[in-house]
Amino acid sequence: MTDDTKAKSPSERILASRRTFLRRAGLGAGAAAASTLAAPYVNAQSGPIKWRLQTYSGAPLGAHVIKPQIEAFNKAANGEMEIELYYADQLVPTADLFRALQNGTLDAVQSDEATMASPVDISVFGGYFPFATRYSLDVPALFHYYGLNDIWAEAYSEVENVTWLSTGAWDPLHIFTVEKPIRSLADMNGLRVFGVPTAGKFLSKYGLVPVTIPWDDVEVAMQTGELDGVAWCGFTEAYEVGWADVCQYALGNSITGAWFGSYFANTASWDKVPPHLQELFKVTIDQSHYYRDVWYWGGEAKLRVEGEKMELTSLPPEEWAQVVKDAEGFWDEVAGSSPRAGRVVEAFKKYAANMEKAGYPYR
Numbered sequence: 001m002t003d004d005t006k007a008k009s010p011s012e013r014i015l016a017s018r019r020t021f022l023r024r025a026g027l028g029a030g031a032a033a034a035s036t037l038a039a040p041y042v043n044a045q046s047g048p049i050k051w052r053l054q055t056y057s058g059a060p061l062g063a064h065v066i067k068p069q070i071e072a073f074n075k076a077a078n079g080e081m082e083i084e085l086y087y088a089d090q091l092v093p094t095a096d097l098f099r100a101l102q103n104g105t106l107d108a109v110q111s112d113e114a115t116m117a118s119p120v121d122i123s124v125f126g127g128y129f130p131f132a133t134r135y136s137l138d139v140p141a142l143f144h145y146y147g148l149n150d151i152w153a154e155a156y157s158e159v160e161n162v163t164w165l166s167t168g169a170w171d172p173l174h175i176f177t178v179e180k181p182i183r184s185l186a187d188m189n190g191l192r193v194f195g196v197p198t199a200g201k202f203l204s205k206y207g208l209v210p211v212t213i214p215w216d217d218v219e220v221a222m223q224t225g226e227l228d229g230v231a232w233c234g235f236t237e238a239y240e241v242g243w244a245d246v247c248q249y250a251l252g253n254s255i256t257g258a259w260f261g262s263y264f265a266n267t268a269s270w271d272k273v274p275p276h277l278q279e280l281f282k283v284t285i286d287q288s289h290y291y292r293d294v295w296y297w298g299g300e301a302k303l304r305v306e307g308e309k310m311e312l313t314s315l316p317p318e319e320w321a322q323v324v325k326d327a328e329g330f331w332d333e334v335a336g337s338s339p340r341a342g343r344v345v346e347a348f349k350k351y352a353a354n355m356e357k358a359g360y361p362y363r
Contacts (some may be wrong), residue, residue: 139169168289170259171234195231236299
């Protein structure tokens, strides 16, 4: 019996069917290219513009969160520009992404502010800010309707040689553990987890120990006992990259509903790109945002319900209520760190209040 014909596990069938859907829906590489009107190719330069872009993600994850976009852009650019894609830590360590972008070692970066140590007063909001969102659509709504686009552009206008381009939504944040299930807040105490900085800082209140290592080393670190788990992603990602094969337990309580991820360009590199290619790059960024929304959202509930690789646990309602209450204090603490951070938190509060008042299906 071949690999193609042997019986697949529930999670394997789910992942395979979703990949087929994405291909048929035209959300993969070439979608932007296919929609671009054919035109005579005229290259006024001696050769194509070459860019180097590094993402925060390892290759298995990068195959979804950025590779389709870069392939589509390169195809649609029709020889005028070519972007070389690099995954986590391939050219520079993830913690050095911002400096490498600023000094021109990289022409562009896909990451969140907290992970790449952006020197802006809103960096704490990049990645997972506790309870800022409940669903992936909350992120573009906050940026387009509640002023975050203007705040992000303002913050990066004060940073030399870095241009912020766009922010989109990734997956929710769950905690996955190798051997020890989390059934109470006390169970978090002493657990060493790979995770993003802001959520890690918040969760450390309950004894969780955030650990930073290269992305490609995470699975081995869990197998050797260096890590007890991950607080980095949702179910879609955990299954796709193989962490669900190592972890036995998944905490169903989500610390936040969607990760804030952004695209940045080296300003000098960006200014050398002609307007029509700048527009093309921004269009394929939007395509990437859409692809990720479908890819993540389509897998979260399905894999949580039908995936067979991890046992689901939950916190007692009274303890979960305490976590939600503790997040309010965390918000106020961050809001006091700078006037601009205060404006972001105020936008979060206004948005949350409107969603509650709107009721179903928003909250």
